Structure formats: C-alpha cells, structure tokens
Amino acid sequence: MKIVFASNNKNKIIELQSMLPESVTILSLESIGCHEEIPETASTIEGNAILKANYVTQKYGYDCFADDTGLEVLALDGAPGVYSARYAGEQRNPEDNMNLLLKNLTDKETRAAQFKTVIALNLNGEQHLFTGIAKGEITLEKIGNQGFGYDPIFQPEGYIETFAQLPLELKNEISHRGKATKQLLAHLKNKS
Known part of the structure; x- marks a missing residue:
C-alpha cells in the first residue's frame, strides 16, 4: 500500500514510516510532484486537514492523509485555534505568536488550554478522521528549548515541565499529535 502524507517534513x-509495517509506504508531497502550497482556508482544524487530504486525492489520485493542529486557549474563547501558526501575522513566527499569546493572557485568571491535532485520511474512497487532544495550561513565561511552536509555554496536565522541556519520546507519547497518529497507525495496520 502506498499512501501520501500531505507534508514535506522529511x-x-x-x-x-518507522512505525508502520513494511507493506505500507509513505510518500511525501515532493515525491508525487506536488510543489504548490496547499490552501488552508477552512475555519476549523478538522476542515484544514480535510482540505489538504482532499486536494492531494483529487488532484493527484493518491490515497492520502493530512494533519492540522491548533492551540485552543479557554480564556481566549478557543483562540488562536485554527490560526495558531499565524496568530501574530502572516510571517508565521513562533516567537511572535508566543509573545502575543502571553500578552493576551496577562489579566486572565484561567490559563487552561489544549492542543488539538486532527488527521484526515482518504483511503480506498473513504474518509476517516482521527483526533488527538493534550490538555494543559499556558505558563507565565517561556521555559525549555526543545520542540517547536508553542511548546515552551504549554505545560501538559500532570507534568511540571513544558513540552519544550520533555524528552522527545515522552512528548510523542502524551502529545496531541502522538495520540492522533496512534489512531491513524492502528487503522493503517488493520487495513494493510
């Protein structure tokens, strides 16, 4: 089985690929000749994952899966949510995004938040969605230098460290992306 992951993140x-049986081969966007920026114009995280997966399936004819992730902060009515990557502007700068989020939480009592990843899978003419959620809270300042995005200001439930302080293996085990990916892998192993 060959399946495209709508990503160029090698x-x-x-x-x-290392988590899947040998009977499943993951292809990148580059390897199928998709070099254009896939539009992410939906108003929800689910919608963007579906848009990306459908784009590849419809335009290139491959089974495909795509993911989208957002940070949802309770005191900000779920913001930045679907706009997490460009919260502080189109430059998509993680430092600017974190600084704006910390500023917007200055006078808020609750700092509860959750990361949400949705993976949309188009396989054999059917679409499946897998959702992973990591609950936690936003710290008062950036701590740690591992990970990416909002990791230095997100402290997962049950831990005193931020995602940016945790070893990668542990973060992958408890993270939103890790949880959604486990569901996807179980489904693909079942189908292969």
Whole structure:
C-alpha cells in the first residue's frame, strides 16, 4: 500500500514510516510532484486537514492523509485555534505568536488550554478522521528549548515541565499529535 502524507517534513515522514509495517509506504508531497502550497482556508482544524487530504486525492489520485493542529486557549474563547501558526501575522513566527499569546493572557485568571491535532485520511474512497487532544495550561513565561511552536509555554496536565522541556519520546507519547497518529497507525495496520 502506498499512501501520501500531505507534508514535506522529511523527519515526520521518516518517523511515521518507522512505525508502520513494511507493506505500507509513505510518500511525501515532493515525491508525487506536488510543489504548490496547499490552501488552508477552512475555519476549523478538522476542515484544514480535510482540505489538504482532499486536494492531494483529487488532484493527484493518491490515497492520502493530512494533519492540522491548533492551540485552543479557554480564556481566549478557543483562540488562536485554527490560526495558531499565524496568530501574530502572516510571517508565521513562533516567537511572535508566543509573545502575543502571553500578552493576551496577562489579566486572565484561567490559563487552561489544549492542543488539538486532527488527521484526515482518504483511503480506498473513504474518509476517516482521527483526533488527538493534550490538555494543559499556558505558563507565565517561556521555559525549555526543545520542540517547536508553542511548546515552551504549554505545560501538559500532570507534568511540571513544558513540552519544550520533555524528552522527545515522552512528548510523542502524551502529545496531541502522538495520540492522533496512534489512531491513524492502528487503522493503517488493520487495513494493510
């Protein structure tokens, strides 16, 4: 079985491939000749994952899966949510995004938040969605230098460290992306 992961992140692709049986081969966007920016214009995280997966399936004819992730902060009515990557502007700068989020939480009592990843899978003419959620809270300042995005200001439930302080193996075990990916892998192993 060959399936496209709608990503050009080589590390993500290698990591996923290592978790799958040899009968499943993951292809990158680059390897199928998709070099254009896939539009992410939906108003929800689910919608963007579906848009990306459908784009590849419809335009290139491959079974495909795509993911989208957002950070949802309770005191900000779920913001930044679907706009997490460009919260502080189109430059998509993680430092700017974290600084704006911390500023917007200055006078808020609750700092509860959750990361949400949705993976949309188009396989054999059917679509399946897998959702992973990691609950936690936003710290008062950036702590740690591992990970990416909002990791230095997100402290997962049950831990005193931020995602940016945890070893990668542990983060992958408890993270939103890890949980959604486990569901996807179980489904693919079942189908292969």
